[in-house]
Amino acid sequence: MTEGTATITSALEASRQRLDLASPREIAGLSHLELVARHIVEGFLIGLHDSPKRGFSAEFAEDRPYNRGDDLRYLDWKAYARTDRMFIKQYEEETNLRAYLLVDVSGSMGWVSDPERFPTKLAYAQLLAASLSLLLVQQGDATGLMAFDEVLRAHVAPRTTRRHWRRLLAKLTHLSANGKTDAGSALKELTGRLQRRGLVVLISDLLVDPDTTRMALRYLRHRGHEVILFHVMDPGELELPAEGEAIFFDPETGEELGANSAALRRQYREAVQAAIDGWRKEALRWRADYALLTTDTPLGLALRQFLRRRSRSS
DSSP states (O other): OOHHHHHHHHHHHHHHGGGGGGGGHHHHTOHEEEEEHHHHHHHHTOOOOOOOSSSEEEEEEEEEETTTOOOEEEBHHHHHHHHHSSSSEEEESSSSOEEEEEEEOOOGOOOOOOOOTOHHHHHHHHHHHHHHHHHHHHHOEEEEEEEEEESSEEEEEOOOOHHHHHHHHHHHHTTOOOOOOOHHHHHHHHHOOSSSSSSEEEEEEEOSOOOHHHHHHHHHHHHHOEEEEEEEEEEEGGGGOOEEEEEETTTTTTEEEEHHHHHHHHHHHHHHHHHHHHHHHHHHHHEEEEEEEESSHHHHHHHHHHHHHHHOOO
């Protein structure tokens, strides 16, 4: 057993639960991203007892007799109840999907309100992107990666192989949070790279220029691409401290502002909710999908939201 495997095994035994349902802070402390992602996805798939589809772009065709070694996740339980015989559901594949994961690596993604309880937003985004990419590659979908702040920081062209997935993970592992955000430019560059309809998954805290970002997202939808927004927030961003003086720090500009947080609490909460509602309404308007994820959300719940959206649109 390797050191990485032993570490993850110890974490599983200590938590007594699947990694996809574990605290993201605990998972972010594990160093081997490939093994962590595999355990997250394995636990997630085991938990999909009620999923009507095999994956993200497949339709049910017919049953066939069970053969030793077949994946029991695809067992037709209704047929088994009727006949007392085991059958496996078969599926007809649609055209393979071409997916891009866009990961925000701007300075604000490195912020965390309580390092003892939560991972940084970037660490959470890395875990989410690693797990999503494995799900897509397992489905046979070509999956690529773009990481951005003001400019493109990393690019991995879409491929379908496990070897390619490991290259993608290597890029993910070495990402760091720096600089300002310009999601609009990254989305425009991506549009030029997508030669046919595909899936675009944006993972960001959405502390971006809303007008240029929304314009780019609208253009992607106009070109026929599916778009999913994962809005990643630290729980500490949803509420200000209950009382006392506070220093507010902008990690992207370095600016600081002192204020009495109790006096600003209601206004801040309303402003945050208005921003969240604005992104949700904009996504609904252009038939994109929006999901708010705080960095204490177990990865299994995030993956279930993704599967629900893909199942609905396929």
